[in-house]
């Protein structure tokens with residue numbers, strides 16, 4: 001379970017952004033909506049352990065993440081949180097398989113090539129494991145991003161505008177894969193988006209005002 005209690009954040013010289021309390025149960029699938037500038041990225045950074053809020057408590061599976069040391073938080077994040085950005089951030093000099101192995105290693109986990117194969121197969125890109133990122137299409141790269149995000153079976157899967165750079169066909173496919181992967185891996189899914197094509201797929205909505 002993830003909970004956000006009395007969280008607010010103030011950037012230096014900026015206005016305080018207050019976030020209403022949020023309880024996310026394991027396996028829930030949520031849409032995070034808000035106008036430009038309302039604080040979506042700020043909230044995703046707070047939820048994923050990247051940005052310590054000025055006030056309030058964030059718990060993931062009963063761990064108050066901002067009470068951890070920097071090193072503990074890095075490992076906790078690597079093991080428990082998978083993030084999919086608008087555009088994939090892969091290491092260009094590593095092939096797809098090695099990009100996923102790197103994600104295991106950064107989380108302090110041993111190399112598990114069976115898991116790499118399992119995830120790539122479930123995303124329909126097992127044949128690309130020896131390819132390099134610049135040899136893949138945009139839609140395939142977004143699948144690799146999803147693979148990297150779920151490789152360590154995170155409790156929380158976060159996607160920040162995952163479909164906005166994709167055409168309709170790829171956007172639908174990526175959305176279906178996100179929902180499917182969060183189901184297979186029993187991960188909670190939070191998708192922040194403006195993309196109208198995405199809205200109907202979710203029943204839970206957290207809206208920023």
Ligand SMILES: Nc1ncnc2c1ncn2[C@@H]1O[C@H](COP(=O)(O)OP(=O)(O)OP(=O)(O)O)[C@@H](O)[C@H]1O
Pocket residue numbers: 011012014034035036037038039040041042043
């Ligand atoms: N590093 C920063 N320093 C100061 N102010 C910031 C910083 N990052 C964001 N802000 C401000 O905080 C507010 C929320 O920004 P945030 O990026 O979270 O919004 P958003 O909802 O993700 O917007 P968008 O949809 O346009 O990406 C904005 O007013 C923004 O100007």
